[in-house]
Amino acid sequence: MRSIWKGALTFSMVAIPVKLYGASENKSISLNQLHTECGSRIKMPKYCPKCDRHLEAGEIVKAYPIDKENYIPLTPEELESLPLQSTKNIVVEAFMKGDITDPRWYNSAYFLAPEDVGTKAFVLFVKAMEAAGVVGVAKIALRERERMCVVRPFDGILMISTLNWGDELRPYDELRVFASVSDKELEMAQALISAMTQEVDLDSYHDNYRTAMVELITAKLEGKTIEAPIVAKKQEADLADALIASLNALEPEKLPSDRGSPKVDWFPISHA
Secondary structure, three states: OOOOEEEEEEEOOEEEEEEEEEOOOOOOOOOOOEOOOOOOEOOOOOEEOOOOEEOOHHHOOEEEEOOOOOEEEEOHHHHHOOOOHHHOEEEEEEEEEOOOOOHHHEEEEEEEEEOHHHHHHHHHHHHHHHHHOEEEEEEEEEOOEEEEEEEEEEOOEEEEEEEOOHHHOOOOHHHOOOOOOOHHHHHHHHHHHHHHOOOOOHHHOOOHHHHHHHHHHHHHHOOOOOOOOOOOOOOOOOHHHHHHHHHHHOOHHHOOHHHOOOOOOOOOOOOO
């Protein structure tokens, strides 16, 4: 594995040399754009409209837009010299019991492993955090922005979950909805959830879209065609019918034992 960041994990006066690694990888199939007429790949070079020419990477500098016409250029040296501890350190500012339960906070996940000279201190803090049942709240500067993050023990190493800032979390009060739900509706919905509750192995789930894309590309390479499956038109069903049909479609052994027969009679349900 190749590290994407090197620095130190700091707890108060303790500094542990560490490396950061991506905890996941994107395996989506990338598609290019072609010119329909000639089949050439569309390119998007860096272009300066004022000088009317394409630019090399060394001719480009980043800048902050003041308005549509004016910018403040920022050189790589200036960006590197920002007075932040988090540019070369993961600064743990506090520990907290439990974990963050609001999923809106979470952004990306990374593994954290020690440099050789920091192995003992790293293992010590993994064990100490596990024993205390805490996670660390820290800051890290990554990909040209400072992020808050959570540092937690994970299977003998540490994992970092970068977080969004509080002012980046969107409110959702206006999305709340209300409706009248009868006892029978709730009973059937609970029966359906109970029947579908099981031990889940996430490794058993696969990207069917990617598999279908590979099959399509392979078929085209071999001069074959893939016929689209015939999708039956969905019939509109009311809530009662949908719940009953869902329960009856499940295998009998997957139904809760206290529900008796897998066949469910019709219940009068309010459509309010």
